[in-house]
Amino acid sequence: MSNPEFAIETRALTKRFGDVVANDSVCLKVRAGTVHGIVGENGAGKSTLLKMLFGFYQPDEGEVVVDRTAHTFADPSAAMKTGIGMVHQHFMLVEPFTVLDNIILGAEGSAKLEDARATARGALAALERQFGFNLPLDTVVEELPVGVKQRVEILKALYRGAEILVLDEPTAVLTPQESEQLFALVRQLRAEGKTVLFVTHKLHEIMAVTDDVTVMRAGKIVAERKTAETSTGELAELMVGAKVAREKTREAHGERVIRLSLKNVSANNDQGVRALKAVSLDVHDGEVLGVAGVAGNGQTELMEVITGLRQVAAGSVEFDNVVIASPDVATNPITLRRMGMAHVAEDRLKTGVVESFSAEDNAMLGYQREPDFSHRGILKLKALAETAKRYFESQDVRPRNPKLAISSFSGGNQQKLVIAREIARDPQLMIIGQPTRGVDIGAVTKIHDQITELRNAGKALLVVSADLDELLAISDRIAVMCEGELVGIVAVEDADEKTLGLMMAGEKRRAS
Amino acid sequence: MIDLYADTLLLVASTIRTATPLVLAGLAGLCAERAGVVDIGLEGKMLGAAFAAATAAAVTGSAWVGLGAGLATSLVLALLHAYVSITQRGNQIVSGMAINIVIAGLAPTLAGAWFHQGGQTPLLSGGARFTEINLPFAESLASVPVIGPLYSEVISGHNIITYMTVAIVPLVAWMLYRTRFGLRLRAVGENPEAVDTAGISVAKLRYQAMAIAGLLCGLSGVVLSTGLGAGFIRDMSAGKGYLALAAMIFGRWKPVPTLLACLLFGFVDALQGRLQGVALPLIGEIPVQFTIMLPYVLTVLILAGFAGRMVAPKASGIPYEKDH
Amino acid sequence: MAAARKLPFWADNILLPALNLLAAFVVSGIVIWALGDNPFQALSLLVQGAFGYQEAIGYTLYYATNFIFTGLAVSIAYHAGLFNIGGEGQAMVGGVGLTLGVFAFGPHAPLLGVFAGIVGAALFGAIWAFIPAWLQARRGAHIVITTIMFNFIASALLAYLLVGPLHRPGGQMPESADFPAGTALIHIHDLLGMMGISYDNNPMNISFLIALLCAWGMGFLLWRTRFGYELRVVGKSAGAARFAGVSVSRMTIIAMMISGALAGLMGLNELLGEQHRLLANFTLGYGFVGIAVAFMGRNKPLGIILAAILFGALYQGGTEVAFDIPNFSRDAVVMVQGLVILFAGAMEHLFRDPISLLFWRFAERKAA
């Protein structure tokens, strides 16, 4: 193809949802053969822009210029034809299908599957060699870890001849290792002459892989920079329109009361396989115990046994020196909350909230039995409305309307609401999963500050996160899990990405 | 011993006859739900097809014309359901119910207006019916011990549609698992967004699936009024549509297991008829109402026994909308 | 995306349904006309027959009562994420419970008999729903299949009881002996009579009020109580339910039992109110139509009541039409009902986009 300076150019793209102006005459320029980053707050309009580039939404005004010709894409296939491929934030994969079937879906060629598959295998082998993939073509997708699913999406796009790859928050769900692999792949793609456009909330990623970066705020482009000529500080400032800095710093503590204590705890996952193997650990008052690990190494089960969502197979969990879980003791989450344990679930949409409920109704999920929400079984709707309003203000949840279905808030704003709900009762112990997944840095800083505040106030916190920076920033000690076992616990002072990474990979074992 | 063998053969033969309409309807429901459209309108489509087939056959005297009419009618109804559930994004359950009720009323009404025999069509005979086909040598071989009766009683002596059904099951399985269309159909029932972003029209796929469902269901209706029966009578589908639905779920939305489930229903039903008025060892003769409920009790027990959890196609019943 | 634009309340909740209903009648009219009858006469007879005079209204609400009960039954299960097709069977078994209760206490104390009947109906209905619920919760047996099967089983059971233990001595039909004298629900017209208001005889009885009470009760339960909240959480997301400390299996069972009890109460109207004896097949498919009623009523109490009255009107009005237009058989009535369900229930969006388009044209014109 001829080589225009810009792979994609948008001319005054505007998109409205009702009276929300999601994108306000956005003029984006992406140089061919570069990696281009987009940053912005939750609800800034990033996903919308991307969805228009991919023909999933149609702009109300403006057009997309690809390869010097203007387009208004009627649907994704139209965009695909011009060589744009998108990796959605919520993967567009058919879970019960194999990787291969997912990749050929819609681009099968032959009407007989055998032939279609055969030809695809050939083509894919070539692609995999070119970009250094290695995917299990015949495995069923639902059995794959997120990182791999994402690669499937990317390969899917390449298989369709994508020249321009568009990724919406590709790293939001990835472990550091996976992110690293992704960036390696992205560089590889650039080396092969592809153009990559991606949205992220993590500024260091921008610095690490992009050539150019565009900053959006409230549906408008507020700045464009060459990555080399900017800094995370500047970007952060541009995003939120004000300096963001962590105020809270960790203060040292005297007393070391053990709040939560696991003794050789083992548990099975839903498939009945041992997913947690004889884990022992303590969480003290006034400390944040971070838990690191590649997704699917038992962190989820660890949180579930503590929070009363999973039966313990062996060992025991003690909270305030009371056995709350053991092979013959199971405690209802409601009781645990009353004992002073709060739980920020890592899978927000499946567990932490009821998607189709209003934000208001979600504001009492798990606490519906507390006297301030119900009395003799009757709900106190007025009290609930007021509480929800309070939560919205305290955490600055947007849009500021508790009656809206929670599903129409961005993940970031959902998270803010959940955190408000869980800290409202001043719990003594907090179990937090993925505190800032998909949350913009403004909000991230706020959440981190809150966690530190709680710690300084002498609470005990256990935080599971896939984001090592996060853990290094907020934890006192970091426990690393691998294959259901506790590899070791390191004090944050003598921990760094590299050592943790090795431990997570199960290479290096050491106890604190 | 010989006796028992003969009896079993009779049961099996009866099973095959009883199962035929169930299998066809079950596959129809399967195609619909695999594509993400829940179809409890099977009952109505069956009845409509049965009526149309009987009418056309009665008028023209040709069962084949009846077959055409039956398929056409069921197809139209299926597309109506498709329009409501796909284009209108209406409630698929209500739509299905509605179709069942409309036909339950419309068919006898039209029959009454056209044939003046109340809710019925005239009795069909000769060429207006798909009568039982005796395969070559059925008679002569009958005398051969063991395989003889097996051939003449079980293999031979069914109507053409039953034999078609034997071919249709693998055909549907092949379509579903071996063709591009099948791949897309299964995908659209699991994750329509994935199909949409892959540049395939979700609506078109679902319409196609419903069309297939319509034809299959039509065939099951045709066999009711022109094969197993000889004419249309009000409510002659007698709940078979719902039974087929159950069989499909029981068969975990897969063709061959669905076939087996239908055969099971058919068998216990045949057995039930056979056990009526027979004094069983120990128990003695059980009241006929209990023998009649036997098939249903058995189904429940089997389900509870080892059926385990059954997960429907993820998107089934949910109208597809592009946003969120 | 016109669909996203919001319509004024009255347009959404009155205009659109009315249009859908109209469409249904137009199509029915065409069929009736094709059958050689005068659709307008039929329609006027139908309306007249459903609301035209005191007795008509009585019958309409009498039929509506059955639909309210079965509609509520389907709806509450649905809110808990369960699809209860077993209303028919639960109503039958409920009828058995009612009869046992009535015969156990009625002969000695009629009033006690009535109460025993009511309790029996709810209890047995609940029990009949409990089994599939339990099988679903503990053994994972798909509730749709089991409830279908339990309909068949219930009818066989009923048939057995009505020619066996409960059989009317010397009777030729599968039916029980008449309920003891006095064990019956008082008719509304008698009630009004006591209040000095005279009203023509009709089968409508206080079970209609009980049905309304149940509807209000369900609304209150679902949206005003903690239990209802937890039930809806289970219906929407099992994961969230566990997170909130609610036992999914327990809720499944309770919700189904409430559902079954509501279905069972249908017998109050049919048996305790009118027939005064247990009949095979007194449920007449009301249990199934309840599914349509529930969804047409958008699973909200008020909606269900309105949908139920609509169906009652079609039943009663249709019957009156059949009295006077011989060709317009009872089957034609069924067809009309089906069409109404189709247009008013399933195709509720049929006119939404055109109408909202109109509205916005209008709005813009005003703006300009």
Place this chain on the structure above:
Amino acid sequence: KPVVLYDIGGKFDKSFNEAARVGADAFKAETGIAYREFEPRSETQYEQALKRFARRHADLIVAVGVGYAVAVRNVAKEFPNVKFTVVDAIVDLPNVQSITFKENEGSFLVGMIAAMKTKTNSIGFIGGMDIPLIRRFERGYKQGADYVRKDLTFTENYVGTTPSAWNDPIKAAELAKSQYARGVDIIFSAAGPSGLGVIQAAKDAGKFAIGVDSNQNYVAPGTVLTSMMKRVDLAVHRALAQAKDGTWKPGHTVMDLKDGGVDYALDKYNASLITPEMKAKLDEARAKIISGELVVGDVAGSNTGR
């Protein structure tokens, strides 16, 4: 103006509702007096219909079907000066005429025919629902067969337990097929429209079937051995005629062999199947039954009030 109310089976059930219609039409043909009619959809509508026509001063309301017993009792009390005739049920009130039939006697005769005709020494019975009314057909049938010869094997089936049992020819046919395959060569079906399935199965298998209520011989000549006729048409016609010429009287009439209320059908369609010897035997039996020398067993309460 007279009124005829059918039961849920409907006026075209090729069975006794249809017979009622035939009777009414005959009356209309003779006298030119038109009648109103109604097919209810549910038990509730029995009473609804009765009341409605009573209020509109119908001079005679003929309610066909045992289901009407209770409804007629209630309504007749409410409208003492309207005449009611109820067929198949007994209501003793001053303004109600009840007509019932001795189905068992007619069934006795067709039982004899089956016994005399069978080559396999094995005959069958298929009922719609297992209810006393149907048991009476089965009783008489059995007894009639035994009267001819004791060495017969006897198979019986019932179609179902829901109303669809009367409208399920497929199931009935399946049951018949299985009976025929097991050596039965004659089946008497008392199952309303479902019976058509039995006749069809008989035709397919080249065996015999016996019709019920109306004369069904014409449905499949050569296959329908005979029909156990229950002359509801006579009953209805008689009631209407009586009302016309003022001879209508309340009270209970039982229609039996004597007055031709029940009988087996013999016409051009099955003449070839019933040999003179058979006919002679049947006439003899009929005479004995009429004279009371031979008593046909019955089910409790069938022809006595409630």
